[in-house]
Amino acid sequence: MALENSRERPQPLGRVIGAVKGWVGRCGEIWVDAQVVEIKRRSGATQYLTFRDRTADMSARVTVSAFVLDAAGPLPEGSRVTARVRPRVWERSASLTFECLELHVAGEGRLLAQLEQRRRKLQAEGLFDDYRKKRLPALPRVIGLVTGKDSDAERDVVTNVARRWPAAQLRVRHALVQGPSSAESVMTALAALDADPEVDVIIIARGGGSLEDLLSFSDEGLVRAVAAARTPVVSAIGHEADVPLLDYVADVRASTPTDAAKRVVPDRDDELMHLGQARLRLARALEHRLTREQSWLDQQRSRPVMLDPTSAFAAHYARLDHLRHRLDSALERLLGSQEADLRAAVSTIRALSPKRTLERGYAVLVDASGGSVSSTADASAGARIEAYLSDGTLTLDVVATTTKEQHA
Structure with a gap:
């Protein structure tokens, strides 16, 4: 029912918007065939879509709950849909939107969703x-x-x-x-x-x-x-x-x-090319290795010890001669010292030997049994004793014995 109004008695804008909202609300729910041209997902419970007529250049804003949108399955932009919508007017901005209560993907989109x-x-x-996943065989x-x-x-x-x-x-x-x-x-x-x-x-x-x-x-x-x-x-x-x-x-x-x-x-041609490249790299590597080993061998052969293996012995020979000389000198000194000591010992022994004593006029007396006669008590009158002198032996018969006390 139209609002009464005239130039003299205009209606407040809010009342007009409220009347429009009431008129739109009486339209109720309706199924529409449309194309989704824009999807704006938000973190909240309400999501925003833009529907466009599939034949005419007309579009409308649509709100939908996240549950309804997810239940529709995959919904790429450009999909054809069948939706149960309800028109709504927002009083604050007097804008017309549609609230989507049910959404189904149609045509190819339905297959994509399945x-x-x-x-x-x-x-x-x-x-x-x-x-x-299994690996493919190389060949x-x-x-x-x-x-x-x-x-x-x-x-x-x-x-x-x-x-x-x-x-x-x-x-x-x-x-x-x-x-x-x-x-x-x-x-x-x-x-x-x-x-x-x-x-x-x-x-x-x-x-x-x-x-x-x-x-x-x-x-x-x-x-x-x-x-x-x-x-x-x-x-x-x-x-x-x-x-x-x-x-x-x-x-x-x-x-x-x-x-x-x-x-x-x-690819056979690629493999042959790679094989040729591998052979070339192998040949270069072998050549480089052989060159390096030959260079090392030449360096080893050029060393003096390889040119004359006995040259290294010269220093050792000189050291050996030096050590031999030192050894000979040490032996001579040692033998000289030992010889001097031996001569001194021989002189001492000779000075203390019985023979030297005999040469000074002394004699060694022994009885018939070979025992030493060193006292008058060891011999008695009538006994025979042997006297050893420096140049021979005398056999003596004891006539009488006299002690030092008797002689005195």
Whole structure:
């Protein structure tokens, strides 16, 4: 109901804004189809979005609770959404906004939201963890390939593997790469190659396509099959921008089938070049080592001791002669001293010897039994004794004995 007003009786602005708020509030809730062009996340409970009409140049501010926004799943800017909204007028600024009570991603965004939920689930189980990743063999004997029959992906892998490493063997298992049964078909081919003991690495390849075309490679069953495979798996699905869930669980993610071939086998020409460079470095290293060792050997040979090994003995000979001379001198001095001592001892011995005493006129008397006669008591009258003189012996008969007391 319109407010009564005239030039003479205008209505207060606040009353007008309140009336507008009441009119808008009576519109109630309504479902809208729109595109999210801006998302402003805040730390509080209320978040802010900007909706735009998908065909007309019209936009509106939208408030939404963090719970409702998170429940919608991944919501990148530009997503198409279906939302249950309620119009509101803020009296303070008289601005019109919409309060979002329910939010759903529509179209391709809905698929992205489902894939994101599946990705988070599998990631929480640890299927994407780095420790599960297996290293690719440096030079595989047999390369398994899962791809569509006569596809561009098959041709790219086969051509590039043959060009880079002609000796490589490819074991191809064709599978459906699009459609309702494609995930099961890829799993069957993967299981066959994984069971082959000769296969060292497996490539799962497909060309580019829309999000719906690549859905098979985000199938939960296929992701779990790749995670359980004993053979390293290389994912080569679509183009660089395409990231199916298979890329997360694969041991190596290649941006394209051609890139997968480059990652699996080395380039023969590059390897030959590297081999030639390695040989050249080895030859230079050996030459440098030999030159250094030859220089050391020449230095050793140029030393005087090597030119004349006996030259080192000259100093030793001189020292030996000096020591011999000192030894001879010491021996002569020692022998001279010992000889002088010996002569003195001999002179002393000779001076004290019985023979020298006999030469001075003394005699040594012994009785018949050979005992020494040194006293008159040792002999009696009538006894025969022997007198030893310096020049011979006398045999004497004792006539009488006289002591010193009797003589006195």
